[in-house]
Amino acid sequence: MPLFYQQHINQNTRLAIWKIEESEEFFSSSVPLQTKITHPHKRLQHFAGRYLLRFLFPDFPHESILIADTKKPFLENETYHFSISHCGDYAAAIVSKNFHVGIDIEIPVEKILKIQHKFINEKEALFLKQEDLLTNIEKLTLIWSTKETLFKWYGLGNVDFKRMLNVDISNAESLQIISAEIRHNSLNKKLQIHLKHFNKLILTYTFTSV
Numbered sequence: 001m002p003l004f005y006q007q008h009i010n011q012n013t014r015l016a017i018w019k020i021e022e023s024e025e026f027f028s029s030s031v032p033l034q035t036k037i038t039h040p041h042k043r044l045q046h047f048a049g050r051y052l053l054r055f056l057f058p059d060f061p062h063e064s065i066l067i068a069d070t071k072k073p074f075l076e077n078e079t080y081h082f083s084i085s086h087c088g089d090y091a092a093a094i095v096s097k098n099f100h101v102g103i104d105i106e107i108p109v110e111k112i113l114k115i116q117h118k119f120i121n122e123k124e125a126l127f128l129k130q131e132d133l134l135t136n137i138e139k140l141t142l143i144w145s146t147k148e149t150l151f152k153w154y155g156l157g158n159v160d161f162k163r164m165l166n167v168d169i170s171n172a173e174s175l176q177i178i179s180a181e182i183r184h185n186s187l188n189k190k191l192q193i194h195l196k197h198f199n200k201l202i203l204t205y206t207f208t209s210v
């Protein structure tokens with residue numbers, strides 16, 4: 001059973017990372033597939049994410065998951081708030097009975113150097129050294145992951161990562177908590193994004209009271 005990491009944040013909020021080593025049949029026997037996913041590995045990742053929800057809370061009602069227009073999965077009665085991420089052979093989920101949550105996992109790859117202009121804003125670029133912007137795949141991935149976690153926590157879509165999300169990256173590499181801010185329509189909220197490194201894998205997550 002390749003549980004890779006598990007954390008009980010408190011009695012009502014739990015997260016876990018699964019290293020996917022099973023075949024699809026292992027997950028499909030206990031997890032319903034609600035959307036058609038043609039790519040086999042993406043389907044496996046999707047299954048593993050959903051599997052974790054019930055792994056964390058055995059009464060999690062898979063069958064009641066709805067998908068918003070923004071693609072965010074949710075439960076209408078909000079008995080649980082949850083967020084899912086997958087990357088390579090890993091899936092992660094955070095589930096809470098009383099907090100709004102967001103999660104992201106990433107493995108740094110060179111591609112981030114090419115897309116950084118889409119999510120790094122001027123304020124963040126000022127903190128980064130020119131060398132970081134050219135070569136620091138890990139630091140850029142950390143900022144990307146933090147913004148993905150914010151985006152998922154928010155859940156309503158239509159977020160401009162450059163203009164609406166701001167990450168305080170001074171000392172980000174050595175920190176376990178990063179301050180970040182979302183400004184969207186009338187919302188202006190500061191959040192604490194938690195950060196963990198597992199060799200190459202980066203985990204970011206957040207939880208805030210509802």
Ligand SMILES: CC(C)(COP(=O)(O)OP(=O)(O)OC[C@H]1O[C@@H](n2cnc3c(N)ncnc32)[C@H](O)[C@@H]1OP(=O)(O)O)[C@@H](O)C(=O)NCCC(=O)NCCS
Nearest residue numbers: 046049070071072073084085086118119151152155157161
């Ligand atoms: C969809 C998105 C949230 C994550 O997609 P991804 O790269 O596959 O990343 P992850 O594996 O970490 O997350 C996928 C999970 O996020 C969840 N998700 C999807 N849309 C979501 C949303 N709007 N809000 C919250 N969670 C969402 C789903 O649970 C999904 O997994 P599932 O379909 O198996 O249930 C992200 O790519 C996205 O849309 N980002 C914002 C738009 C953007 O890219 N802006 C430009 C900046 S460069």
